[in-house]
Amino acid sequence: MTETTAPTGIRLTQYAHGGGCACKIPPGELEIMVSGLLIGSEPPGDLLIGLDDGDDAAVVRIEGGRAVVATADFFTPVVDDPYDWGRIAAANALSDVYAVGGEPLVAVNLLGWPRDTLPLELAREVLRGGLDVALKAGCHVAGGHSVDDPEPKYGMAVTGLADPGRLLRIDGGRAGLPISLSKPLGVGVLNSRHKATGEVFPQAVAAMTTLNADASRAALAAGARCATDVTGFGLLAHLYKLARASGVTAVVDVAAVPYLEGAREALRDGYVSGGTRRNLAWVEPHLDAGRVGGDELLLLADAQTSGGLLVVGEIPGAPVIGELVPREGAPLRLR
Structure with a gap:
């Protein structure tokens, strides 16, 4: 079942060159851009998670046995409905805090808006969507920053708290442990279809607006120490970064990976x-694809927006999609 266009009649996705996390700078270009930044400049021992391996948020130890988590995330419209876009963008920004094992405390809005092109009432709906999701997460929203921008953009900068002794790190993977995925893939191709045709996919909106809070808490309760979220770089690239940082090989059982209805x-x-094609091109030199064909590889590289957590360990309700093994050959292998 699909519907057509947003109730406003204005298709926000037509005002953006890309959509959601698919508009991110490609992973290879991003790594070149940040290479060498800040090395040796941070106070020793305080920065627990930084730029080294591409974790989802920065984590700094503070007094009282706590750590501060800081992140920012924003993007162009991924759906036409402004309220849903706001909800999706907020859930995506909050996910970075959950991905390192933190709890969000306060967020500020980041808004770019073409004020001479799109009604301000739509911007208000975007902000209302973000506020509703943040409140659902128990996270305060306190102002933010807005600019007149030819292309609409929205997201949040989020600050949270974590236990410095119980963090989820991208470099914490160990051989012999399973890999779980808390949300199905496929929002990228569904969002591309939505942008091209105006069809609405409630299953994609539901996935993108679901908070990763429960998955993060379940991972910590299960003793997990390694996780990342699956967003614009797709499952393969995010898992490759995890395996590279952890010094292991990640083996994916392709048949076990879940997809949203309509993705295929x-x-x-x-x-x-x-963005999906760039993801695949970047990860292919590090991938032993076996007999997996091109279409399946594109789905595994599909650029996700507000995707699930990729957890090293088993968590309730999340399918196990593979395992980590000692590094042998390529850091990423499909079977």
Whole structure:
């Protein structure tokens, strides 16, 4: 079942060159850009998670046996409905805090808006969506920053708290442990179809607006020490970064990876973003794909927006999609 366009009649996705996390700078270019920054400049022992391995948020130890978590995330419209876009963007920003094992405390809005092109009432709906999701997470929203921008953009800078002795790190993977994925893949191809046709996919919106709070807490309760979230770089690239940082090989059982209804049909009909193709091109030199074909690889590289947590360990309700093994050959292998 699909519907057409947003109730406003204005299709926000038509005002953006990309959509959601698919508009991120490609992972290879990003790594070149930040290479060498801040090395040796941070206070020793205080910065627990920084730029080294591409974790989802920065974590700094403070007094009282606590740590501060800081992150920022924003992007262009991924859906036409402004309220849903606000909810998705907020859930995506909050996910970075959950991905390192933290709890969000306060957020500020980041808004770019073409004030001479789009009604301010739509911007208010975007902000209302972000506020509702933040309140659901128990996170305060206190102002923010806005600019007149030719392309609409929205997100949040979020500050949270964590236990410095119980963090989820991208470099904490160990051989012999399973890999779990808390949300199905496929929002990228469905969002591409939405942008091209105006069809609305409630299953994609539901996935993108679901907080990763429960998955993060379940991972910590299970004793997990390694996780990341799956966003614009796709499952393969995020898992490759985890395996590289942890010094292991990640083996994916392709048949165990869950997908949203309609994802394969969207792929079949050609709704693949440029971001997804760039993801696959970046990770292929580090991938032993075995007999897995090109279409399946595109789905595994699909640029997700507000995707699930990729947890090293088993957590309730999340399918196990593979395992970590000692490094042998490529850091990423499909079977």
